[in-house]
Amino acid sequence: xxxxAEPLANPPDTSTWTCSQCPFLVGATGQAELGTVAVKGANAxxxxxxxxxxxxxxxxxxxxxxxxxxxxxxxxxxxxxxxxPSRDAALxxxxxxxxxxTVRYDGQPDRISDTAVTPFAGSSGxxxxxxxxxxxxxxxxxxxxxxxxxPINLGTERRAVALDxxxxxxxxxxxxxxIRHEEKVGMVAxxxxxxxxxxxxxxxxxxxxxxxxxxxxxxxxxTSARLSYSGSWFENSANGLRFDNPYVPLVAGSTQGxxxxxxxxxxxxxxxxxQLQLPWRSTTLTVSASLGTLRQxxxxxxxxxxxxxxxxxxxxxxxxxxLSHYAVSLASAxxxxxxxxxxxxxxxxxxxxxxxxxxxxxxxxxxGGAVVTPRYGQNRSNLEGGADYALRPWLRAGVGGSFREVRxxxxxxxxxxxxVESWGRVSAVPGDGITLGLKxxxxxxxxxxxxxxxxxxxxxxxxxxxxxxPRDRSFATVSGSWAVSAxxxxxVESTLANDDYxxxxxxxxxxxxxxxxxxxxxxxxxxxSGTVDAAYQSxxxxxxxxxxxxxxxxxxxxxxxxxxxGAGGRWTHARWLFALDYRYAPSSSNSxxxxxxxxxxxxxxTTRLESAALNVSYRCSAAxxxxxxxAHESYHSSDWALDGVGPQTIPNLLALGVxxxxxxxNLLGLxxxxxxxxxxxxx
Numbered sequence: 018x019x020x021x022a023e024p025l026a027n028p029p030d031t032s033t034w035t036c037s038q039c040p041f042l043v044g045a046t047g048q049a050e051l052g053t054v055a056v057k058g059a060n061a062x063x064x065x066x067x068x069x070x071x072x073x074x075x076x077x078x079x080x081x082x083x084x085x086x087x088x089x090x091x092x093x094x095x096x097x098x099x100x101x102p103s104r105d106a107a108l109x110x111x112x113x114x115x116x117x118x119t120v121r122y123d124g125q126p127d128r129i130s131d132t133a134v135t136p137f138a139g140s141s142g143x144x145x146x147x148x149x150x151x152x153x154x155x156x157x158x159x160x161x162x163x164x165x166x167x168p169i170n171l172g173t174e175r176r177a178v179a180l181d182x183x184x185x186x187x188x189x190x191x192x193x194x195x196i197r198h199e200e201k202v203g204m205v206a207x208x209x210x211x212x213x214x215x216x217x218x219x220x221x222x223x224x225x226x227x228x229x230x231x232x233x234x235x236x237x238x239x240t241s242a243r244l245s246y247s248g249s250w251f252e253n254s255a256n257g258l259r260f261d262n263p264y265v266p267l268v269a270g271s272t273q274g275x276x277x278x279x280x281x282x283x284x285x286x287x288x289x290x291x292q293l294q295l296p297w298r299s300t301t302l303t304v305s306a307s308l309g310t311l312r313q314x315x316x317x318x319x320x321x322x323x324x325x326x327x328x329x330x331x332x333x334x335x336x337x338x339x340l341s342h343y344a345v346s347l348a349s350a351x352x353x354x355x356x357x358x359x360x361x362x363x364x365x366x367x368x369x370x371x372x373x374x375x376x377x378x379x380x381x382x383x384x385g386g387a388v389v390t391p392r393y394g395q396n397r398s399n400l401e402g403g404a405d406y407a408l409r410p411w412l413r414a415g416v417g418g419s420f421r422e423v424r425x426x427x428x429x430x431x432x433x434x435x436x437v438e439s440w441g442r443v444s445a446v447p448g449d450g451i452t453l454g455l456k457x458x459x460x461x462x463x464x465x466x467x468x469x470x471x472x473x474x475x476x477x478x479x480x481x482x483x484x485x486x487p488r489d490r491s492f493a494t495v496s497g498s499w500a501v502s503a504x505x506x507x508x509v510e511s512t513l514a515n516d517d518y519x520x521x522x523x524x525x526x527x528x529x530x531x532x533x534x535x536x537x538x539x540x541x542x543x544x545x546s547g548t549v550d551a552a553y554q555s556x557x558x559x560x561x562x563x564x565x566x567x568x569x570x571x572x573x574x575x576x577x578x579x580x581x582x583g584a585g586g587r588w589t590h591a592r593w594l595f596a597l598d599y600r601y602a603p604s605s606s607n608s609x610x611x612x613x614x615x616x617x618x619x620x621x622x623t624t625r626l627e628s629a630a631l632n633v634s635y636r637c638s639a640a641x642x643x644x645x646x647x648a649h650e651s652y653h654s655s656d657w658a659l660d661g662v663g664p665q666t667i668p669n670l671l672a673l674g675v676x677x678x679x680x681x682x683n684l685l686g687l688x689x690x691x692x693x694x695x696x697x698x699x700x
Contacts, residue, residue, distance in 0.1 A: 122179075177198065273381075300347065480524040652681075
């Protein structure tokens with residue numbers, strides 16, 4: 018017998034209902050917000066990703082809107098943070114089911130530091146010291162240094178413009194394309210050395226990246242396919258940067274240093290994929306493949322700045338790397354209660370660049386001998402799979418695993434590495450509103466012996482990079498949630514992850530991480546709700562080293578701890594809305610060195626973030642709304658490697674003097690939001 022719904026005694030009148038989100042909107046609607054934000058105490062630390070990096074006033078402006086005709090033509094726009102460098106905008110126009118065109122702008126500042134000072138001046142063409150500079154054997158001997166220091170802001174500005182287009186010539190078919198132009202400019206910290214003497218400087222950054230994608234897609238009832246071409250072109254304003262030597266040269270003529278910068282390069286790729294819904298047990302098959310090339314043909318920078326140094330031959334690397342990718346995945350429910358999935362992936366990187374022999378000069382001081390340009394070819398194979406089965410209506414169990422193999426091209430430090438990982442999990446719903454979960458697993462990575470001839474000159478063969486060293490891994494996650502009532506819910510989770518490098522004599526020995534989190538949500542009604550959350554994370558790393566022969570070995574234990582506590586609430590009453598949020602997040606880092614005897618602790622590094630924000634809105638009418646923002650943020654940090662280190666603090670390091678970030682900011686914002694236009698529903 019089929020149950021039928023009872024008719025409503027008093028059905029609602031739907032004739033005046035409107036739709037502001039669905040494609041059946043007819044007419045125009047939108048809203049605009051305009052106001053001002055006053056900030057006191059802002060600096061680079063506070064405004065890193067927004068651009069609110071100084072005390073003063075900022076324009077608070079944003080707008081959204083859309084219009085649609087009964088025939089299906091539409092236009093929409095979304096403008097955010099117009100008064101800040103982090104502004105972004107999108108404008109979309111099209112015809113429903115036929116075509117769509119979108120123009121986007123994205124601004125992203127990255128304020129790094131406003132405490133740096135430097136005696137250098139210049140641009141990408143080179144960094145120069147003042148005309149009256151007096152070189153010194155140490156920083157304390159640089160008599161003109163104090164009078165030559167000038168403040169410099171470290172940070173970058175990214176500006177990107179993109180155009181996306183889609184055209185649907187027939188049912189199921191889509192032709193698409195996208196063009197993106199991105200510029201990144203600014204100053205970033207960098208460093209170099211003249212053998213035993215080092216210098217930090219602000220490196221000019223000026224790069225352009227252009228990308229293009231175009232292709233066609235088709236979607237049927239049980240099958241879909243996609244074919245596309247993509248390209249990327251990266252350009253740098255300079256391949257290298259020269260800078261004056263502020264020290265007394267250790268060898269005659271060593272009055273300048275230089276570093277190489279990322280060279281111009283291109284990526285071009287052809288990719289295709291298809292997905293099939295097979296008529297058997299909800300089975301889905303997905304296949305994808307791509308072929309691409311990486312090219313780099315920028316001119317080499319000179320091997321050395323010393324007079325008489327010959328130019329490198331040939332003049333450029335003529336880099337040529339071929340990329341390939343093949344993948345297949347299958348998901349199915351072959352039995353009642355059983356869900357299984359499996360995938361295989363191959364990623365190839367064939368280095369066709371011709372090897373070149375280069376005569377090196379170490380720190381522009383002495384000959385480092387001839388080296389052959391390294392090889393970067395490798396093939397990666399990856400197999401993954403897993404299954405979940407319903408043992409009971411309230412109990413599910415699953416297993417899974419993966420196998421990864423990397424084969425390196427001849428001439429590299431390793432020949433191959435193999436990694437196996439497996440896991441099992443259980444989830445249960447033992448009672449109403451209660452959910453429990455457990456996942457445990459382990460992994461093992463094995464690598465081939467080292468090719469000592471491929472190691473860089475003077476590199477210790479007992480020290481291996483963390484991503485190529487033999488490793489044992491274990492991990493576990495426990496989670497649970499409890500809906501105590503219709504208004505109250507609790508969720509907790511705890512994880513551990515251990516990486517042990519038992520076969521590494523020197524270098525990283527182990528990394529152990531622990532984390533726990535909990536959240537409590539209270540929803541008294543649609544008008545009143547609140548949340549409380551807390552989290553803790555710790556990381557313990559142990560590394561070993563050897564002193565100068567026959568000096569003793571040493572151990573360095575590094576422990577990091579992070580805490581995070583937050584609370585918030587929201588209350589609406591009549592025309593009012595109140596929202597309050599609070600966050601407290603301290604952290605600490607301790608490093609203890611043991612060298613042949615007593616414990617030698619380093620100073621503790623700490624950070625502490627505390628923030629509170631109050632948002633109040635009042636709706637004067639259906640169209641007009643006032644918005645008040647009040648916020649306070651306090652951030653303090655200590656770093657023994659930065660604090661108190663100025664340009665002349667260390668005899669053999671001319672430092673930038675960057676200090677640990679600090680800020681204490683008060684923010685007050687007031688804006689008015691106005692709803693524009695009316696909406697309707699297509700009949």
